[in-house]
Amino acid sequence: MKPMRRFKCSVCGYIYDESAGVPGQGITPGTTWEDLPEDFVCPLCMAPKGVFKLLEEAPHPDAGAGSAIIEDTHKAADGLDDGIKELSAGEISAICSSLAKGCEKQRLTEEMAAFNELADYFKTQVSDQGTSWDEVANELQEDMAARFERANAVARADEDRGALRSLVWSEKVSMMAKSLLERFAREGDAMLLNTKIFVCDICGLIMVGDVPPEICPVCKVPRFNIVEIERR
Amino acid sequence: MPAYRNIRLCGKDCMCLYVCPTGATNTENSIIDASKCIPGCMVCVTACPSGAISMIPDQYPPQQPKSTGVIAAQRTLGQSKVRQEKIAEAVAKATNSAVTNQFARAVAKSNLRMAEDILRESGYLLPQSGEVRELLTSLREKAGPGFPKDAAELLLTRLQG
Ligand code: SF4
Ligand code: SF4
Ligand SMILES: [Zn+2]
Ligand SMILES: [Zn+2]
Numbered sequence: 001m002k003p004m005r006r007f008k009c010s011v012c013g014y015i016y017d018e019s020a021g022v023p024g025q026g027i028t029p030g031t032t033w034e035d036l037p038e039d040f041v042c043p044l045c046m047a048p049k050g051v052f053k054l055l056e057e058a059p060h061p062d063a064g065a066g067s068a069i070i071e072d073t074h075k076a077a078d079g080l081d082d083g084i085k086e087l088s089a090g091e092i093s094a095i096c097s098s099l100a101k102g103c104e105k106q107r108l109t110e111e112m113a114a115f116n117e118l119a120d121y122f123k124t125q126v127s128d129q130g131t132s133w134d135e136v137a138n139e140l141q142e143d144m145a146a147r148f149e150r151a152n153a154v155a156r157a158d159e160d161r162g163a164l165r166s167l168v169w170s171e172k173v174s175m176m177a178k179s180l181l182e183r184f185a186r187e188g189d190a191m192l193l194n195t196k197i198f199v200c201d202i203c204g205l206i207m208v209g210d211v212p213p214e215i216c217p218v219c220k221v222p223r224f225n226i227v228e229i230e231r232r
Numbered sequence: 233m234p235a236y237r238n239i240r241l242c243g244k245d246c247m248c249l250y251v252c253p254t255g256a257t258n259t260e261n262s263i264i265d266a267s268k269c270i271p272g273c274m275v276c277v278t279a280c281p282s283g284a285i286s287m288i289p290d291q292y293p294p295q296q297p298k299s300t301g302v303i304a305a306q307r308t309l310g311q312s313k314v315r316q317e318k319i320a321e322a323v324a325k326a327t328n329s330a331v332t333n334q335f336a337r338a339v340a341k342s343n344l345r346m347a348e349d350i351l352r353e354s355g356y357l358l359p360q361s362g363e364v365r366e367l368l369t370s371l372r373e374k375a376g377p378g379f380p381k382d383a384a385e386l387l388l389t390r391l392q393g
């Protein structure tokens with residue numbers, strides 16, 4: 001008999017253990033990864049099968065990790081000779097809406113409204129970027145292939161914990177988005193026809209399922225921060 | 233520095249009502265009356281059994297500095313997320329299917345939340361920071377038609393480090 005393997009959800013960290021199955025979902029102990037139905041979802045965060053990764057036994061302790069980071073940082077620095085780009089209208093809009101939330105937390109109601117007004121204005125100034133799912137997928141592909149790695153390397157080298165935290169969250173959120181986009185490309189509207197879709201209002205995680213989890217599997221906020229996107 | 237009560241955490245009707253020397257906590261809408269609150273008092277914060285009251289600071293330290301490398305890398309990602317948001321919105325608008333529209337709006341919202349968080353970590357965490365003032369000042373200078381001048385003025389006047 002083959003040894004039982006374990007697979008880790010890269011969004012929330014849940015581990016599917018072939019020897020344990022998921023009895024609550026009617027998946028009996030001993031069910032291999034290949035025998036799991038294609039529509040199997042993570043019992044904790046509802047992420048599809050595609051985001052799971054095989055857990056290798058006994059990871060080699062920090063084999064060459066240090067030098068890899070340094071190399072990454074150099075690579076990252078190369079691309080930066082042209083310095084910092086000017087902010088686009090879309091970026092200004094997102095910065096203003098996030099500052100509006102900052103003001104809300106400080107109970108600065110009028111300041112919040114003013115930042116929201118700026119965010120709305122700059123949103124109207126954003127030029128067209130495309131109209132197809134493929135264009136979303138291409139950008140996302142580039143994020144996953146290079147942009148996250150580079151941002152992580154720079155933030156790690158600087159020990160910028162705030163930036164690292166934002167990257168950990170958004171990389172997981174991006175991974176979930178990518179696998180849902182792929183599923184949507186295969187299944188089309190059937191993906192959502194008989195179920196619901198939710199977005200975490202704090203980290204942006206998209207969740208497909210009948211009920212949202214108690215807490216967001218990525219940023220850990222309680223359920224009241226998870227909003228349903230209604231069909232209309 | 234007034235006290236603020238988080239209504240979600242508050243168990244209602246207890247310690248803060250008894251301990252407040254000015255009655256600032258005893259209001260019918262559960263919002264502590266900042267005009268009656270004594271600066272630095274904090275008695276209700278200590279007494280609340282639910283950890284529902286905190287003091288809102290009126291001064292903040294400078295933000296943690298960001299390196300050029302981090303700013304550039306965060307912006308590159310943030311720009312990608314706002315682009316994806318914009319495209320998803322266009323998909324939502326163009327489709328005839330209510331389900332595709334629903335999914336596209338979810339993708340757009342998700343990207344906006346990511347963009348906000350990623351860009352906040354490029355040096356725009358604190359509304360009162362010098363970085364934000366600089367941004368607001370430059371926006372005001374370059375203002376095009378329709379730019380909400382009053383909003384920018386209000387922020388530059390009120391938000392001082
Ligand atoms: S003491 Fe705390 S829990 Fe009790 S009423 Fe006041 S805020 Fe609410
Ligand atoms: S800080 Fe003091 S004065 Fe202000 S609400 Fe609390 S108990 Fe009352
Ligand atoms: Zn999961
Ligand atoms: Zn979240």
